[in-house]
Amino acid sequence: MHRTKGEAILLRTRPLGEADRLVTLLHPGRGLVRLVAKSARRSKKRFLGSLESFTRLEVEFLEFPTGELGRLESAAVIAAFPRLRRELAALAQAAYACELAELVGRAGEPNAPLFEWLALFLHTVDARGPRADHLRVYELGLLDRSGFGPPLCACAACGKALDLGARPAFDTARGGALCPECSGPASRSVSLGTLRTLEASRDAGSQLSPRVGFSRQAISESRRLLGDFLDYHLERRPRSKEFLEQVCPEVC
Numbered sequence: 001m002h003r004t005k006g007e008a009i010l011l012r013t014r015p016l017g018e019a020d021r022l023v024t025l026l027h028p029g030r031g032l033v034r035l036v037a038k039s040a041r042r043s044k045k046r047f048l049g050s051l052e053s054f055t056r057l058e059v060e061f062l063e064f065p066t067g068e069l070g071r072l073e074s075a076a077v078i079a080a081f082p083r084l085r086r087e088l089a090a091l092a093q094a095a096y097a098c099e100l101a102e103l104v105g106r107a108g109e110p111n112a113p114l115f116e117w118l119a120l121f122l123h124t125v126d127a128r129g130p131r132a133d134h135l136r137v138y139e140l141g142l143l144d145r146s147g148f149g150p151p152l153c154a155c156a157a158c159g160k161a162l163d164l165g166a167r168p169a170f171d172t173a174r175g176g177a178l179c180p181e182c183s184g185p186a187s188r189s190v191s192l193g194t195l196r197t198l199e200a201s202r203d204a205g206s207q208l209s210p211r212v213g214f215s216r217q218a219i220s221e222s223r224r225l226l227g228d229f230l231d232y233h234l235e236r237r238p239r240s241k242e243f244l245e246q247v248c249p250e251v252c
């Protein structure tokens with residue numbers, strides 16, 4: 001039996017039987033954790049209303065070596081992110097961000113940078129409202145924190161720097177940006193400005209606000225480019241993406 005205490009983000013929750021809930025947490029040291037919250041449905045007092053999705057919690061849980069489902073012992077809210085409960089676009093972005101983290105997270109594998117990145121995104125959406133540029137920076141940072149981040153300012157095939165004047169391309173299957181000489185029929189053209197805007201947001205490290213503002217072209221090109229890249233690397237397309245695109249096309 002392994003007991004863990006500390007912060008976590010509640011990614012997902014659903015009813016389990018008549019009395020319990022099944023919860024999925026992202027924990028910096030344990031990665032993705034699926035747990036039973038006993039009597040969470042029967043007794044309102046048991047978890048004091050803390051088991052809402054997309055909430056930052058202080059938790060204590062038990063995991064068992066036999067493969068039996070672990071048990072959530074306690075949960076207290078650190079940040080409830082109230083804007084997500086009153087603005088549909090903020091909720092849709094949070095749902096998408098949490099599903100992406102669930103798709104790249106691994107059970108039992110520590111990934112504190114992924115946890116911190118998702119926490120930063122939720123705090124930013126809550127404080128500043130949903131924005132398309134923040135979502136692009138989040139997607140790129142998530143790829144970087146899971147080891148898939150594409151090269152953007154040098155050719156993924158030959159390593160040459162992408163210079164002004166040359167029309168670069170982006171090729172998901174070949175791993176990132178390509179110079180004109182290396183690009184092929186499956187590569188899609190992209191402006192150097194978009195690649196540089198994305199690279200600058202990556203340089204900002206633990207900040208979500210891009211240092212270089214995204215132009216309209218950078219927003220639309222990077223949405224397509226990062227969307228294709230995520231679709232290629234994830235085991236499935238996030239279900240919440242369709243919802244985000246339908247209800248809030250301006251911030252998807």
Ligand SMILES: [Zn+2]
Nearest residue numbers: 155158179182
């Ligand atoms: Zn090249």
